[in-house]
Amino acid sequence: MIQISHLSKSFTLNRQQKKELGTTQNSVLAVDDISFECLPGRVHALLGPNGAGKTTTLRMLSTIFKPTRGTIIIDNIDAVKDPQEARKHIGFLTGSAGLYARLTPNELIAYFGELYGVSRNDIEMRKKKLYDLLDMHDFQNKRIGKLSTGMKQKVSICRTMIHDPQVVIFDEPTSGLDVITAENIIQLIRDCKNQGKTVIFSSHIMGEVDLLCDDITIIHKGKVLYNDTMEAFRAQQQTPNLTAEFIRIVHDQKTEVQ
Amino acid sequence: MIFTVFKKELRDTLRDRRTVMMMIVIPTLVFPMIMSIFMSVSESFEKKAAEKKVKIGLVSNQAGSLESDLLKVPEALGKKEFIPFTDTISLVKAIRSDSIQVGIYIPNNAEQLKRTMKPISVTVFHDGTDLGMKERADAYLTFIQENWKRERYAELKIDEAKITPFILEHSNVASSKEMIGKLAGGFLPYLFIAFGFMGCMFPAIDLFTGEKERSTIETLLTTPVPRWKILFGKMGVVVLSGLLAATFNLLGIYLSIEVLNIVKDPVVLQAIKDILSPTFIIMLYALLCPLIIFFAGIMIPIAVRAKSFKEAQSIISPLNLLIILPAMVGFFPGVELNEVTALIPVVNIVLATKELIAGTLEWHLVAMAFGVMVLLAVIAIMLSYRKFENENNVIS
Structure with missing residues (x-):
């Protein structure tokens, strides 16, 4: 379970960043007092246009960034006060993250297993299970740099799941992937849900959201615009499809601000 | 970790x-x-320098004993070839154009000075950028000077040891x-x-x-x-x-x-x-x-x-x-x-x-x-x- 309460994050701007953003302010507020909950056995969609604060929010949840204000509780652990303990419960998969090209999948998975404190036996056992599931045996000893995008994505999945996390964070995991590779991710998300894990999922592809998610949070300019179940979202829908409804909510907010 | x-x-x-x-x-x-580059370059440089025949221009208006002794300097001190010149201007020109490497000027009264046991002022012309050439000419002249000194000591019946107050020796204590x-x-x-x-x-x-x-x-x-x-x-x-x-x-x-x-x-x-x-x-x-x-x-x-x-x-x-x-x-x-x-x-x-x-x-x-x-x-x-x-x- 993830409980986010009054979460804010501001970044200090250096001279070059101020120039690039055309501002004289010393800091920028990327996430502004957001609160929502993600429940076990459910997939929670985090949506928002580019620059809305999704990645910053997910980076705070995965404890890469420290919040400026607010609390994050992950499986009853305060992730702000004890990020190391919280990380043991989190699996983080992002579409933009790279892999160590000079290592083999076997070496990489063993490395991350060790970093998560998983015993050698458990690493071998889980590795075998994941390799079977993702059909990875053929390329387990090839250098990652020589693998195809699809194979690399399978390695990323394996790395994310090697410590069997209870909370899994997906940040645009299918961006830039072909349909077959993306399907592996979709299947993984379904499996996580079926295993009772808490899943938070950020994507630009509304079809995936519609297919997978049980709850939805829309953020824009760092603030929460909408937060409810997918059922409720569909019920209040004023437009013919999910994409149009998302655009409408964001657009209405813009109009309100103006 | x-x-x-x-x-x-x-x-x-x-x-x-x-x-x-x-x-x-x-x-x-x-x-x-x-x-290996340093060793082979220095070895070949030393070898070349030893084998090099130095062309020495000689300005002298008489065939005196200094001239003849110069011709007799042993080959062990380096190969050489003497080329006669009439004046120092053409000698300097020849050094500059590298047709000779060094020049030696022996004054006209050299023979007379030798006879009266007076020092002869010999000038060595050289190009400072042509390393080792001046040293070669110096070696030839020093060789002759040492021989002449011994001749004079004998002629004057002087024991060389008596006019040598001390012999300077160096002992390097550094390993x-x-x-x-x-x-x-x-x-x-x-x-x-x-x-x-x-x-x-x-x-x-x-x-x-x-x-x-x-x-x-x-x-x-x-x-x-x-x-x-x-x-x-x-x-x-x-x-x-x-x-x-x-x-x-x-x-x-x-x-x-x-x-x-x-x-x-x-x-x-x-x-x-x-x-x-x-x-x-x-x-x-x-x-x-x-x-x-x-x-x-x-x-x-x-x-x-x-x-x-x-x-x-x-x-x-x-x-x-x-x-x-x-x-x-x-x-x-x-x-x-x-x-x-x-x-x-x-x-x-x-x-x-x-x-x-x-x-x-x-x-x-x-x-x-x-x-x-x-x-x-x-x-x-x-x-x-x-x-x-x-x-x-x-x-x-």
Whole structure:
């Protein structure tokens, strides 16, 4: 379970960043007092246009960034006060993250297993299970740099799941992937849900959201615009499809601000 | 966990061709290459110089005894050919056009001066840029002068020993090891320091900026390993790479003398063997360790902050100059480790290594140099820690 309460994050701007953003302010507020909950056995969609604060929010949840204000509780652990303990419960998969090209999948998975404190036996056992599931045996000893995008994505999945996390964070995991590779991710998300894990999922592809998610949070300019179940979202829908409804909510907010 | 990170980073680094080149291949080959080039060039230069027939222009209006004695100078002092000239103007022209290498002017009254036992003023014309030619002419004339002196002593019935108040002899109390250490000993620490720095450079950029550029750092930071442990694991590899580069440099020296037999002079060879003792190697590493940690500690904050490999390289590469220039201090004879130089980073290690090679260490000065470098290494580690802890630096 993830409980986010009054979460804010501001970044200090250096001279070059101020120039690039055309501002004289010393800091920028990327996430502004957001609160929502993600429940076990459910997939929670985090949506928002580019620059809305999704990645910053997910980076705070995965404890890469420290919040400026607010609390994050992950499986009853305060992730702000004890990020190391919280990380043991989190699996983080992002579409933009790279892999160590000079290592083999076997070496990489063993490395991350060790970093998560998983015993050698458990690493071998889980590795075998994941390799079977993702059909990875053929390329387990090839250098990652020589693998195809699809194979690399399978390695990323394996790395994310090697410590069997209870909370899994997906940040645009299918961006830039072909349909077959993306399907592996979709299947993984379904499996996580079926295993009772808490899943938070950020994507630009509304079809995936519609297919997978049980709850939805829309953020824009760092603030929460909408937060409810997918059922409720569909019920209040004023437009013919999910994409149009998302655009409408964001657009209405813009109009309100103006 | 530090060791887990270290192991992985080391494996990753050793699979990077560019790093292996800078860490193993070049440091191993550089000394044998420099030595064989130096040896073959100096050998061929000496051989050529000995074989070279020097053309000597001679301005003399009479066929006196000095002229005839010049013709009789033995070939052992160098091959020569005398070409007569009528005046010094054409002689100088010929030297400038390199048709002759030196010219000797013998005055018209030379024979008369010789008879009356007065000194003859002989002028040697030479081109200062044509090395060794003046010395050749001097050798011929000195040979004749010595012969004539003996003739005059005999004629005047003078016992040569009685007019020689003392015979000057030199006895060098410095061992060959000390000679090499003090005169050429600056070269070795220069190599160790330069390669130690270069050995650190690529791993530092690859393990910090590279991780950021390839977006692998994000996943690493989501593991339950404290950042300082990740930093130390990575830093360990950077430091080890620098030490390995210095080690392979040392191996190159060993190969040059033991396997490739590049050094032929037995005195120099024995001196180098004496220098490369186990005590020297242990002491060398003790001095290099804090220096290389310091190098790693100043490179890492730059690599952490840089957004791309190129940016990191463009900042760290000029830093190389700042390190290499003080390291060159060791080349100057007479610059020694003292209470002031022991406080200057890099210079102190170069000079301490030089003293170590010469076997003339003063322990309190070495302790000072070591202490300064340890202090700087600690400051550099703290700086690296601060930069690596800052999320804005680590995540692009």
